[in-house]
Amino acid sequence: MKKSLAGLVVLLAMGMTARSQVKIGFEVSFKEPQAHYAEVEMNISGLNKEYVDVKMPVWAPGSYLVREFAKQVEGFNASAAGKSLKFEKVRKNIWRVHLAKAAAVKINYRVYAFEISVRTPFIDDTHAFLSSTGIFMYPEGMLHLPSTVKIVPFKGWDKVSTGLEPVSGKKFTYRAADFDILFDSPIEVGNQDVFEFKAAGVKHEVAMYGGGNYDAARLKTDMAKIVEKATAVYGENPNKHYTFIVHNYEKSGGGLEHLNSTVLGASRNQYNTEKGYLGFLSLVAHEYHHLWNVKRLRPVALGPFDYDNENYTTNLWVAEGFTAYYENKFMLRAGFISPEVFVQTLAKAVSDVENTPGAKIQSAAASSYDAWIKYYRPNENSNNTGVSYYSKGEVVGLLMDLEIAKATGGTKSLDDVMKAMYLQCKTLKRGYTDAEFKTMVEKISGISFTDFWAKYVNGTQETAYGQYFGYAGIKVRNENEGKSTAYLGIASVKKEGRIFISAVSRHSAAWVDGLNVNDELIGVDGIPAELGVEKSASILGKKPGDIIQVDVIRDGFKKTIPVTLKANPNINLLAVADENASPEQLKVRAAWMGK
Structure with missing residues (x-):
């Protein structure tokens, strides 16, 4: 037994030594930036196998959609000691290079980059933005290995900005401890x-x-x-x-x-x-909060990453929704917005969720899980079938914060939960489960959140906004209450002087009586559509229950569709601080808003 164990230790040590000898380096240059290309050279040495599979990620962490970055790769080739090596594509994002006993291989390929976004590479004659998951490949089974990246700027470019660590003594050369860090480090090149x-x-x-x-x-x-x-x-x-x-x-x-x-x-x-300025600072507050929430305090599914497939979690309502909520808290605490603006901003957030028909269909947890197939692939019916985990999570964060402050007499808040969960993830060196997050909320608050989870996380309960704002001595009024305004229930878009229906709201008059997306609107009760539809005189003068005649062109045929108007179901919340708030309410308010 002892000899067997000793032999196993030796074999493991040999394997680790061999693996540690593998070195990976990249060089990125720009021969034709005006045509939106990056030239990538990848060098791998210390190999001892028949072939190596190199892979391009299919998605970028933080943006939950399979984007197929391999589709932008061209000119792939491999060589060793100046001689070409045989390679084949064995999967949509995998190239298999046959080494022919070579211990070192050089791989070259080009990446076309012409999509302006924060999650995809973009290159032109003024700069290069290298979103790393869309630029760099990795060898199968070697995500844990370090690598270096040398940037060769195009002529006239003299700056590189990145979170990667610089290599001492080597200009524009950086190192990553592993590929998770490389893929999490965008690079800006230019002036x-x-x-x-x-x-x-x-x-x-x-x-x-x-x-x-x-x-x-x-x-x-x-x-x-x-x-x-x-x-x-x-x-x-x-x-x-x-x-x-x-x-x-x-x-x-x-x-x-x-x-x-x-x-x-x-x-x-x-x-x-x-x-504009406050909007930019809000964006800074949102993304900076991610330094903790999602990058370190994260759902267990979000790291280590599978770069080949979707990484499912039901907790994006925390990762993104709470971050949207906290951007408001940071803007308040930093003095950029007043308490009055803070309160009204959150009241509007509640209104927006309650006015989304899909919020009654899809829960916060389900919205998180289905991000891969729904959030980044919206269609004309999305508002009716789902709700954003950003907006619903923001509201859940608001309610949870107020519930904790109320339960603890203003001695605790959601801040305490977030800090405790961050430290837990740091200690355990892994992400949290939904059950663990709920347990921590209950530990901090001292009360059960089972009913809360059933209503607002896993369920589609309407928000009890009056109750929750009331905890902090905030009076909320629905400005639309008692009004009976006629409502058609469509959105429209103007294309080349013609007006088309772009969305129909679930259970609205337009939904019930058969107006369709892509119908060209001609007129309402004889009034030309260009004068407006929802706000046209023919509707403003009508009441719920009245019938209007809507003229449309559908698939080349003119139709007149009678529509029985309904009352506007949307709410418009106005929130103000109660001057007569009790001492208990003021304590909750102080814990909620923070310092």
């Missing part, structure tokens, strides 16, 4: 404007591409405030350095989180208006 600030003891670099009317000094001050408020919730900032890559276009938006960086989309001329 971006770079400025820095320090907050929470961490150096932050901001790389601005595309110009804009921003004030760098103001941004450094205000972004630092958000960093400090976010860090205060968790008690520590887990990074040594952090990189913001900001793409300023004429019109842009959105963001994608990474382990120690983020990519933000912005409109270059939004910074000199209050709405």
